[in-house]
Amino acid sequence: MPAPGGTPVDFGAFVRAAAARGELVVQPRMGFGAPARMRFGLAATKAARATSVGTITLDSYTRVGDLAAASAALRDGTPLNGYPIVTHDPAVTGQVLAGIRDETFPVQVRHGSAVPGDIFAALTALRINATEGGPVSYCLPYGRTPLAVSVRNWADCAARFAGLRELGVEPHLETFGGCMLGQLAPPALLVALSVLEALFFHQHGVRSVSVSYAQQVNQDQDVEAVYALRRLCAQLLPTPNWHVVIYAYMGVYPQTDEGCYRLLGKAAELARATGSERLIVKTVAEARRIPTTQENVAALEYAAAVAARTAPDTGRDGGEAAPVYRQARALIDAVLELDSDIGRALLAAFARGYLDVPYCVHPDNAGRARSYLDEQGRLDWADLGALPLAGLVDTAGRRGRVTSAGLLADLSYVRRRYDGEPAPPR
Incomplete structure (x- = not known):
C-alpha cells in the first residue's frame, strides 16, 4: 500500500x-x-x-x-x-x-x-x-x-x-x-x-x-x-x-x-x-x-x-588521549559491563549513580554529581558523586565552586556573552 x-x-x-x-x-x-x-x-x-x-x-x-x-x-x-x-x-x-x-x-x-x-x-x-x-x-x-x-x-x-x-x-x-x-x-x-x-x-x-x-x-x-x-x-x-x-x-x-x-x-x-x-x-x-x-x-x-x-x-581531533573521550569511554564501559541488555544496564547505572545528570531533579537520578563553568567557559565536574571517573577527574577543591549565585551566573553565561552584557556578581 x-x-x-x-x-x-x-x-x-x-x-x-x-x-x-x-x-x-x-x-x-x-x-x-x-x-x-x-x-x-x-x-x-x-x-x-x-x-x-x-x-x-x-x-x-x-x-x-x-x-x-x-x-x-x-x-x-x-x-x-x-x-x-x-x-x-x-x-x-x-x-x-x-x-x-x-x-x-x-x-x-x-x-x-x-x-x-x-x-x-x-x-x-x-x-x-x-x-x-x-x-x-x-x-x-x-x-x-x-x-x-x-x-x-x-x-x-x-x-x-x-x-x-x-x-x-x-x-x-x-x-x-x-x-x-x-x-x-x-x-x-x-x-x-x-x-x-x-x-x-x-x-x-x-x-x-x-x-x-x-x-x-x-x-x-x-x-x-x-x-x-x-x-x-x-x-x-x-x-x-x-x-x-x-x-x-x-x-x-x-x-x-x-x-x-x-x-x-x-x-x-x-x-x-x-x-x-x-x-x-x-x-x-x-x-x-x-x-x-x-x-x-x-x-x-x-x-x-x-x-x-x-x-x-x-x-x-584529540584522539583517545583527549579528556572527553577518556571520560565518555569510561562511562560507557561501566554501563555496558552491568548487563548485556542495554535497557537493564541503563537502569542499573542510574540506580548506582554510574550515570548521574547534574541538577536533574527526576526521582530516578541520583543528583549527587555537580558541574561548573571554569574561567575559560569549559564545563567540568565539581563533584563526581558515584560516577566511575575518579581516576580521570580530580575534583579536589572544586565542591565549593558551586553556589546558588554561581549557578545562576553559569546558566546565563552564554546569553550575556553574546549580547555583550557584563557578568553579575557571583
Whole structure:
C-alpha cells in the first residue's frame, strides 16, 4: 500500500549523501497545530536556500499522552504549540505531506515523550520513518515518569518502528542523549548518553541512527567532544548507517538578533569543523516566543551560508588521549559491563549513580554529581558523586565552586556573552 503523503526516503542515507557532497543538512524545530500552517512551514523549509529536511514538532498534550486535551483544543479552536499527529485524522496528515515529502526532502517528527506508544503508532501508519528521543533523554528532563517505564516503552516502540523495514521503509531514530537538560552537563556525559541510546536503538532492531550533541559554551571543548562522539560511534556502533547531529545552544538564549546569529554561526562552524552531517538551528525569536516560519527559514539559510565558508578541521581531533573521550569511554564501559541488555544496564547505572545528570531533579537520578563553568567557559565536574571517573577527574577543591549565585551566573553565561552584557556578581 502506498505511504500516505508520498514515499519516505531513507533519512540517514539522505543526510550522509549530502555530507559526501560537502553539504551540511540544516533543520528547524518547527511545529504548528493547524494543518495548513504545518504544510506551509514544511514547504518553506523545502524551498529554503539550503540543504534542508523537514520537521513536524508535536504539541505538549500529545507528548504527555493527554489526547483528550488535544482533541478538545482542536474542537474549540484553541492554539497548540505543535502538531497533534495522533489526534488529526491520518488522511489530514497525509495531505500535509503530499507533494512535499519526497526523495529530495525527508521529514522527521520530534516530540519529547517518555510514553510514545500512540505517537509511534501514528508514525507507523503514516510511514513517517524518522523521529527522535530515547529512554533516558526523553524521560529525565520532562516529567516524573519512572525510568523503568520509559525504558520499557522505548524498547517496545523501537521494535515496532523497526518493523517498518518489512514494508520496504528504513526507520531512523535520533538519540536526544547529547542534549540532556540543554546545558551544564559536562560533554563526556552527553557523549556517553548519546552513544548508549544509539546502542539501545540498535539492540531493538533499528539500523539507521543519528547521535546528538548540543552546543555548549566553549568551542574548543565542543570540538573535542564531537570528535570523541564520532570516534566512539565508529568503535561501538554495529551499523555503518549513522551520522552526527549538532543542536544549536539549548540553554538561555541571547535576546538580541546579533547575539542569536553569532551563537548560531558558532554552531554551524562546530558542525563543519567536526564533519558533523546535520544541524538543528535556532532563531532570533528563541528568547521571546515560538518562531515564525520566516524566522526559521532565515536561520536555516544563515547557518547554511556559514557552514559553506567553514572548512573541516581534523587537526583538532584529540584522539583517545583527549579528556572527553577518556571520560565518555569510561562511562560507557561501566554501563555496558552491568548487563548485556542495554535497557537493564541503563537502569542499573542510574540506580548506582554510574550515570548521574547534574541538577536533574527526576526521582530516578541520583543528583549527587555537580558541574561548573571554569574561567575559560569549559564545563567540568565539581563533584563526581558515584560516577566511575575518579581516576580521570580530580575534583579536589572544586565542591565549593558551586553556589546558588554561581549557578545562576553559569546558566546565563552564554546569553550575556553574546549580547555583550557584563557578568553579575557571583
